[in-house]
Amino acid sequence: MNGKDIDLFDKSLALNEDVEEELARKSKKSDAIIMKDEYEQVVGFILHNELYGIDILDVEEIIKPVDYTYVPNTKPFVMGVINLRGKVIPVVDLRKRFGFVAKPINADSRIIIIAHNEYNVGYLVDKIEKVYYVEKKSIEPTPPNIPQNIEKYVKGVGKMPKKIITLLNIEELLKEGGSLVSKTGSSMEVVENG
Amino acid sequence: MAENMDDMQEIIQDFLVEADELLEELDEDLVRLESESEDEELLNKIFRAFHTIKGSASFLGFEKLTELTHKLEDVLNKLRKFELKLNSEMMDAILAGVDKAKEIIELIKEGGDPESIDIEENVKQLSKFLDENYKGEEAKEGAAEDELTEEEMVELQKEELLEEEAQAEGEGEEKKSKDDIDAEIERLLKQRMEEDKEKRLKRREKILAELQGKESKTEEKQEEEKKEEKKEEKKEAKKPPIQKKSKPVVEQTIRVDVQRLDDLMNLVGELVLGKNRLVSVAQKAEEKFSGDEVVEELSEVANQITLVTTDLQMGVMKTRMVQIGKVFNKFPRVVRDIARELNKEVELIIEGADTELDKSVVEEINDPLVHIVRNAIDHGIEPPEERVKLGKPRKGKIILSAYHEGNYIIIEAADDGRGMDPEKLKQKALEKGLITETEARQMSKEEAYALIFKPGFSTAEKVTNLSGRGVGMDVVKTNVEKLNGIIEIKSEIGKGTKVILKIPLTLAIIQALLVKVTKEYFAIPLVSVVETVRITKDDVDKVENKDVLRLRENIIPLVYLGDTLGMGKNKRTLDGREIYVVVVAIAEKKIGLVVDELIGREEIVIKSLGNYLTNIKGISGATIMGDGSVTLILDVANVINEASIISANIEDHLIENYEKDRPVALVASRDISDKNDLIGYLKDRGYKVIYAHTDKEALDLACEHIADIVFIDLSIYINDGYNLARSLRSMPAYKTTPLIAVSTDGTYDKEKLKESRFSGILFVPLEKDEVYQAIENASKRNILVA
Numbered sequence: 001m002n003g004k005d006i007d008l009f010d011k012s013l014a015l016n017e018d019v020e021e022e023l024a025r026k027s028k029k030s031d032a033i034i035m036k037d038e039y040e041q042v043v044g045f046i047l048h049n050e051l052y053g054i055d056i057l058d059v060e061e062i063i064k065p066v067d068y069t070y071v072p073n074t075k076p077f078v079m080g081v082i083n084l085r086g087k088v089i090p091v092v093d094l095r096k097r098f099g100f101v102a103k104p105i106n107a108d109s110r111i112i113i114i115a116h117n118e119y120n121v122g123y124l125v126d127k128i129e130k131v132y133y134v135e136k137k138s139i140e141p142t143p144p145n146i147p148q149n150i151e152k153y154v155k156g157v158g159k160m161p162k163k164i165i166t167l168l169n170i171e172e173l174l175k176e177g178g179s180l181v182s183k184t185g186s187s188m189e190v191v192e193n194g
Numbered sequence: 195m196a197e198n199m200d201d202m203q204e205i206i207q208d209f210l211v212e213a214d215e216l217l218e219e220l221d222e223d224l225v226r227l228e229s230e231s232e233d234e235e236l237l238n239k240i241f242r243a244f245h246t247i248k249g250s251a252s253f254l255g256f257e258k259l260t261e262l263t264h265k266l267e268d269v270l271n272k273l274r275k276f277e278l279k280l281n282s283e284m285m286d287a288i289l290a291g292v293d294k295a296k297e298i299i300e301l302i303k304e305g306g307d308p309e310s311i312d313i314e315e316n317v318k319q320l321s322k323f324l325d326e327n328y329k330g331e332e333a334k335e336g337a338a339e340d341e342l343t344e345e346e347m348v349e350l351q352k353e354e355l356l357e358e359e360a361q362a363e364g365e366g367e368e369k370k371s372k373d374d375i376d377a378e379i380e381r382l383l384k385q386r387m388e389e390d391k392e393k394r395l396k397r398r399e400k401i402l403a404e405l406q407g408k409e410s411k412t413e414e415k416q417e418e419e420k421k422e423e424k425k426e427e428k429k430e431a432k433k434p435p436i437q438k439k440s441k442p443v444v445e446q447t448i449r450v451d452v453q454r455l456d457d458l459m460n461l462v463g464e465l466v467l468g469k470n471r472l473v474s475v476a477q478k479a480e481e482k483f484s485g486d487e488v489v490e491e492l493s494e495v496a497n498q499i500t501l502v503t504t505d506l507q508m509g510v511m512k513t514r515m516v517q518i519g520k521v522f523n524k525f526p527r528v529v530r531d532i533a534r535e536l537n538k539e540v541e542l543i544i545e546g547a548d549t550e551l552d553k554s555v556v557e558e559i560n561d562p563l564v565h566i567v568r569n570a571i572d573h574g575i576e577p578p579e580e581r582v583k584l585g586k587p588r589k590g591k592i593i594l595s596a597y598h599e600g601n602y603i604i605i606e607a608a609d610d611g612r613g614m615d616p617e618k619l620k621q622k623a624l625e626k627g628l629i630t631e632t633e634a635r636q637m638s639k640e641e642a643y644a645l646i647f648k649p650g651f652s653t654a655e656k657v658t659n660l661s662g663r664g665v666g667m668d669v670v671k672t673n674v675e676k677l678n679g680i681i682e683i684k685s686e687i688g689k690g691t692k693v694i695l696k697i698p699l700t701l702a703i704i705q706a707l708l709v710k711v712t713k714e715y716f717a718i719p720l721v722s723v724v725e726t727v728r729i730t731k732d733d734v735d736k737v738e739n740k741d742v743l744r745l746r747e748n749i750i751p752l753v754y755l756g757d758t759l760g761m762g763k764n765k766r767t768l769d770g771r772e773i774y775v776v777v778v779a780i781a782e783k784k785i786g787l788v789v790d791e792l793i794g795r796e797e798i799v800i801k802s803l804g805n806y807l808t809n810i811k812g813i814s815g816a817t818i819m820g821d822g823s824v825t826l827i828l829d830v831a832n833v834i835n836e837a838s839i840i841s842a843n844i845e846d847h848l849i850e851n852y853e854k855d856r857p858v859a860l861v862a863s864r865d866i867s868d869k870n871d872l873i874g875y876l877k878d879r880g881y882k883v884i885y886a887h888t889d890k891e892a893l894d895l896a897c898e899h900i901a902d903i904v905f906i907d908l909s910i911y912i913n914d915g916y917n918l919a920r921s922l923r924s925m926p927a928y929k930t931t932p933l934i935a936v937s938t939d940g941t942y943d944k945e946k947l948k949e950s951r952f953s954g955i956l957f958v959p960l961e962k963d964e965v966y967q968a969i970e971n972a973s974k975r976n977i978l979v980a
Contacts, residue, residue: 067913068890069714078807081824083823088804
């Protein structure tokens with residue numbers, strides 16, 4: 001990987017071969033600038049050997065895994081909270097969230113910090129690829145072969161010349177929250193009455 | 195245009211704030227007026243308040259409000275001129291008018307149409323008194339009374355003068371004829387009356403001067419001063435009148451948006467975190483390079499920053515402080531209304547109204563207090579006839595008081611009513627099935643009082659012969675819990691009840707006790723901590739198969755903190771010879787939380803966990819420590835509730851009760867090929883092998899399985915192996931367990947190895963013989979140490 005040290009957010013560098021190739025094929029406009037409106041810029045990452053993408057506007061930053069604090073009474077996929085420059089931010093293990101086999105943190109693991117509306121959440125992923133320009137036209141809203149458990153969190157599949165990228169619906173992921181809904185409510189009653 | 199609109203909006207805002215203040219004071223003043231209906235100054239003040247509101251309202255075009263306040267003003271005008279005499283019917287109408295005015299103001303605030311409110315009834319009521327033919331007690335009586343008092347005063351002065359004369363002249367000149375003396379008295383009296391008249395005139399002038407442009411609060415003070423003056427004048431009539439100059443006291447205040455103060459408080463919070471960090475860095479530097487000049491300077495700077503930060507924090511906190519009087523002042527009215535409703539006679543005494551506390555706390559404290567006072571009148575204070583029969587004064591007494599104690603404010607509500615009978619309370623709770631027979635028998639007096647906070651108890655239908663308080667006491671509990679406060683009840687049958695609330699002064703920055711349980715640290719708000727004790731496993735008693743601790747005369751339930759947070763399963767972290775208990779109390783409940791370790795006291799800044807993690811059971815927020823790590827803050831109220839449904843016992847968490855059939859080895863390593871070899875070698879040697887991928891996992895497993903030997907990959911994620919070793923060493927079960935480092939790249943830090951007391955080091959590739967050799971060396975060394 002020669003792009004290891006490339007700033008992911010530098011548009012000129014992030015222009016990947018796929019897009020360039022594609023542009024070249026549409027030879028008429030080979031030297032034209034990419035029209036913003038026609039492309040969606042997404043941060044591509046690997047999870048369980050698949051390529052996923054999150055809208056770049058929702059990504060605040062990408063960090064290496066840091067020490068986190070476990071939070072009791074949260075859903076199993078919530079790893080804990082971290083301190084990001086004075087802000088307390090929850091971190092979710094996206095593998096666990098999607099029900100994939102757990103994989104321990106390794107040198108490639110990264111946390112994508114999402115800032116969307118009022119939410120600030122980090123998602124642990126296997127590896128960051130790069131920023132992709134996905135043509136809006138080529139995004140299929142109803143993905144054909146997405147596992148059921150993650151279907152809800154997918155807003156479409158982007159087809160690029162060499163790859164396909166599953167675009168995540170971050171809103172849906174954030175909305176459900178990570179708190180464990182109090183389940184003891186009913187059992188408490190029983191105990192008290194007994 | 196737009197600017198004009200903004201200006202207008204601003205004027206309306208100002209008006210609303212002013213009207214709010216005036217109306218609030220009015221409540222208080224009106225209730226006072228009921229007992230002091232002849233107080234001219236008070237009447238004037240109330241009149242002026244109505245007048246002011248009327249003026250502004252008509253300027254701003256609020257017609258209904260203008261009409262209403264105009265009528266009120268008219269009635270007050272008659273009252274202050276003593277053309278009318280105040281009676282309770284009139285008072286009710288005035289109070290109803292004030293309430294209506296408040297209603298209109300509220301509506302304006304909410305952006306509603308202020309003209310939509312119906313004031314017909316109020317205006318009609320008030321107009322009745324303005325009618326010439328109104329048959330109340332007529333004005334003259336008031337005037338006559340006034341004259342009477344003046345005559346009395348003259349009489350009084352006469353007597354005093356007589357005495358004075360007698361004293362002065364009794365010594366020598368007895369020869370003076372009685373006539374002479376009389377004449378002298380006449381002369382002196384005339385002089386005195388002249389002086390008095392002058393004084394009265396001056397006073398009137400002063401009032402007039404005040405009428406124009408004044409700050410209502412200063413005025414109040416001055417009025418009080420004046421009242422004192424008056425008394426003095428009466429008492430010390432023989433002294434020549436002292437010229438009192440009214441010094442114009444101008445209070446220099448500005449109104450500040452609360453949001454700005456909140457922002458400021460947040461920034462100070464950040465600063466406190468930064469300061470904590472600086473101090474911890476300075477400490478570390480001192481440990482490492484003690485004696486170094488630069489380090490000493492650093493410590494000095496850290497100390498100075500600490501001082502300044504503390505001052506700044508206090509300063510910002512103070513700007514957010516308001517007097518509790520803001521809440522207390524509503525109570526004369528509340529008490530009056532409730533007492534009338536229940537046909538009881540109650541006198542309210544307020545003490546410490548100038549005690550200050552954070553604005554956000556003030557807002558939360560109002561409701562609980564109303565409930566407490568309502569209950570005191572409803573269930574505590576007996577009807578007047580009964581009180582007389584009991585030999586108590588006819589009028590019941592409620593004392594609301596507030597004072598500071600350290601970082602807390604103590605608010606007390608005491609009554610001199612029936613008091614509560616613990617036996618009756620228990621009886622009722624038993625009937626309701628809230629407690630069992632055994633529980634009832636073991637219950638202390640305080641615990642019995644606490645029963646009134648049980649939701650089931652309070653919603654029970656009113657049993658009038660029971661002196662227990664029921665209505666809405668769970669509201670009190672919830673609100674006080676929200677503020678991290680403590681409720682205490684003292685009661686004596688026949689003498690009365692006292693409810694004591696202990697509440698932290700501020701909510702943003704708090705003192706906390708740091709504790710450790712399993713691998714996690716938690717901050718317990720110090721306000722909830724009653725005490726900490728160290729016990730052994732033999733001190734743990736059992737009641738109905740639940741752990742309790744006999745602490746002095748109290749029996750306190752004991753629970754493992756990890757269990758209350760749902761993370762205690764299979765964790766064995768307690769050393770039976772040294773068990774630490776943090777006794778916590780919230781509202782009326784008290785329990786002992788068993789923790790692995792007490793870390794210390796720290797000032798922490800409360801941070802929210804954000805929108806993603808809301809309402810987490812047992813956790814109220816988080817804070818960032820000096821070393822940058824996140825520590826969670828316990829929601830003590832929730833933990834206490836949770837504790838009641840826990841079935842696990844303390845002994846389940848004792849290290850010594852861990853059962854194993856063969857030695858256990860813990861291998862903490864990244865997923866590298868050598869780890870499989872290592873696991874193989876260890877299994878061959880008869881070990882049960884536990885494997886962890888990361889340091890977090892390793893620490894969790896170390897709490898569940900007490901390993902006899904630990905292999906640590908020095909480059910393990912997330913923090914390195916050195917840190918993992920250090921964390922293990924701080925756990926009671928791993929103080930002396932052999933730890934063997936595994937270096938995958940041939941490098942290691944000798945200092946750090948020593949610091950974490952590693953017993954040996956291995957390098958990859960791992961050879962069977964080397965591993966066995968290391969195990970043997972380690973256990974030998976262990977024996978030597980032991």
